[in-house]
Amino acid sequence: MAEATPVIDVQELSKSFAGKTVVNKLSLRVRPGEIYGFLGPNGSGKTTFIRMLCGLLRPDAGSGVCLGFDIQKQADAIKPLVGYMSQRFSLYEDLSVRENLNFMARIYDLPKQHALVDENIERMGLGRFANQLAGTLSGGWKQRLALTACLLHQPRLLLLDEPTAGVDPKARRDFWDDIYRLSEQGVTSLISTHYMDEAERCHRLAYLSYGKLLVTGTADEVVAASGLTSWSVFGSNVHLLITQLKDVEGVEQVVPFGNTLHVSGHDADMLEHGLQPFMDGEYRWQKTAANLEEVFISLMQDREVA
Amino acid sequence: MRGSGIFSWRRFRAIISKEFVQMRRDRMTFAMMIGIPILQMVVFGFAINSDPKHLPTVILAADHSVFSRSIVTAMQNSGYFEIVKTVASEAEADLLLNEGEVQFVISIPEGFSRGLVRGERPALLLTADATDPSATSNALSAFRLLAETALARDLEGPLRHLRRSSPPVEIMVHARFNPAAITQYNIVPGLMGVVLTMTLVIITALAITRKRERGTMENLLSTPVKPMEVMFGKIVPYIIVGYVQMGVILLAGRYIFHVPMLGNLGLLLLVSLPFIAANLGVGLTFSTLARNQLQAVQMAFFFFLPSILLSGFMFPFRGMPPWAQHVGGMLPLTHYLRIVRGIILKGNSFAQILPNLWPIGVFLLVALSIGLTRYRRTLD
Numbered sequence: 001m002a003e004a005t006p007v008i009d010v011q012e013l014s015k016s017f018a019g020k021t022v023v024n025k026l027s028l029r030v031r032p033g034e035i036y037g038f039l040g041p042n043g044s045g046k047t048t049f050i051r052m053l054c055g056l057l058r059p060d061a062g063s064g065v066c067l068g069f070d071i072q073k074q075a076d077a078i079k080p081l082v083g084y085m086s087q088r089f090s091l092y093e094d095l096s097v098r099e100n101l102n103f104m105a106r107i108y109d110l111p112k113q114h115a116l117v118d119e120n121i122e123r124m125g126l127g128r129f130a131n132q133l134a135g136t137l138s139g140g141w142k143q144r145l146a147l148t149a150c151l152l153h154q155p156r157l158l159l160l161d162e163p164t165a166g167v168d169p170k171a172r173r174d175f176w177d178d179i180y181r182l183s184e185q186g187v188t189s190l191i192s193t194h195y196m197d198e199a200e201r202c203h204r205l206a207y208l209s210y211g212k213l214l215v216t217g218t219a220d221e222v223v224a225a226s227g228l229t230s231w232s233v234f235g236s237n238v239h240l241l242i243t244q245l246k247d248v249e250g251v252e253q254v255v256p257f258g259n260t261l262h263v264s265g266h267d268a269d270m271l272e273h274g275l276q277p278f279m280d281g282e283y284r285w286q287k288t289a290a291n292l293e294e295v296f297i298s299l300m301q302d303r304e305v306a
Numbered sequence: 307m308r309g310s311g312i313f314s315w316r317r318f319r320a321i322i323s324k325e326f327v328q329m330r331r332d333r334m335t336f337a338m339m340i341g342i343p344i345l346q347m348v349v350f351g352f353a354i355n356s357d358p359k360h361l362p363t364v365i366l367a368a369d370h371s372v373f374s375r376s377i378v379t380a381m382q383n384s385g386y387f388e389i390v391k392t393v394a395s396e397a398e399a400d401l402l403l404n405e406g407e408v409q410f411v412i413s414i415p416e417g418f419s420r421g422l423v424r425g426e427r428p429a430l431l432l433t434a435d436a437t438d439p440s441a442t443s444n445a446l447s448a449f450r451l452l453a454e455t456a457l458a459r460d461l462e463g464p465l466r467h468l469r470r471s472s473p474p475v476e477i478m479v480h481a482r483f484n485p486a487a488i489t490q491y492n493i494v495p496g497l498m499g500v501v502l503t504m505t506l507v508i509i510t511a512l513a514i515t516r517k518r519e520r521g522t523m524e525n526l527l528s529t530p531v532k533p534m535e536v537m538f539g540k541i542v543p544y545i546i547v548g549y550v551q552m553g554v555i556l557l558a559g560r561y562i563f564h565v566p567m568l569g570n571l572g573l574l575l576l577v578s579l580p581f582i583a584a585n586l587g588v589g590l591t592f593s594t595l596a597r598n599q600l601q602a603v604q605m606a607f608f609f610f611l612p613s614i615l616l617s618g619f620m621f622p623f624r625g626m627p628p629w630a631q632h633v634g635g636m637l638p639l640t641h642y643l644r645i646v647r648g649i650i651l652k653g654n655s656f657a658q659i660l661p662n663l664w665p666i667g668v669f670l671l672v673a674l675s676i677g678l679t680r681y682r683r684t685l686d
Contacts (some may be wrong), residue, residue: 090521
């Protein structure tokens, strides 16, 4: 797998709008069949990067190959092989589910359009909504329709920009099941998300901040590379500790999870030393691995300090 | 207690001040709110004149005498007529009327002065392009009076007796193209241009703005579809809608308003294409400027208002001051109205409408190139 030609292989892509650099010398390599998670705060350049990959925007600088075609010069060859799902629902609200899909099938000039659309409606479970106007669907079903629409032409690469924002957990689960099934069939996905549980489902992750790529790797690699040490505190009144712990030297983040607190910092010794006075029996302390959220928040904070 | 009660001034004021903040943010809407009344004031206050004067007139004189000169001078002094030319033949005069170059032809027949002196009451003929009855009616009634009084001054001494046989000349008025002065004959064909302008500018501006607002454009552009395919695919349906509208108006004009249709309707349909395209170009340009659908409608209105008021649709074109005629002369509707009325009411040929066709062509080129350039830029 690792030897296969990368699906996306770009070097130092940059894009700026009105003098503001949105994507700054970004290099990325995605292997076939991989589910690649794209994370970063709002405005970090994820959407712009995705739009450059699918030919919606022309990079100012940099070069690269997507599905074997030059992204600067061969956007027209890339488009038919890519399925792009924008952040906002961008199908026609005043067309029915079936009409939307028929339209997309015609735009991609697909053979046997009607049979193909019927088959996709069936497979994606859209049957009972087939004649309903897209605008009247709930958020989850809209997302499912959008996914169906961008799968019609059997793309080899999916570029999904926050596909699950505002979608309920069941619909998200179904969505990820589809993505895994496609991955087995060799379809590569690049998915931007703000959900940590989704980040953990990705084969590999990239974290973007202010247009720059900060870390890449598997979830474990990202956590390990962060150098964060974490402690969990259990107890019935842990929330009373929050303000006190935040002032302790070495503590960078205190995050409550119900009756548990997560305390983390980069300097393991200083953190342990600082927490010592609180380990007095009323609370149960346990050293744990930092989770992705802590890693990303810490990355964001580092950027702000720098 | 604050916050209770049926009507709280504090809450009310909060809403009012929020509205003003939002109004100020939407610069375009704000500009339109100020701009539209100013535009209306200028147009209604300064440009519109329902008593048009200085209407271009040609003289077709077969008799040159003191009498004919007196009549011509009196016509000019009345302020209604402005002699622009002297022609030698009736054919030449007809051509000028047909092309809408002049409003009136005053014909002084051969032997006019001899007939007058002999008390034969010779005919004095004023031929009018009466397509738009409101443009000519005042001038026509003024003419009847002034011809008599003008001659009265010349009929002195031995000719004094001729004054008694009033009037000394037979005044004939020939209202061409719309002899019964039926306003509908002028309005119904004109409506075609107005309806096309309204629908095409507003609808295209709206449709394309809406598409961008909803984000469907982004989705489309990620597919293999080409920007030109999207644009022409968007526009062609509206061209067809434009033709359907024309058809409806033509049928209604023919069977409900009984407008005489003298010209070649095939020619009319053909030369309407550049006009339709010009309006679509305007709509397209607006759609690239507007940030939301409200702005698109406002801009379309901003274009529509002078079109309807300064084109000669509502008020006689020649009644307007020169600056307003210049503004009107730039609008495609002005020329299209002349083409439609020319073909339907006057039976104009292609050669005769050509002077009004090329300004539309120029407008089309400008509007479409601005529209296309801006449209392409919005995609990146």
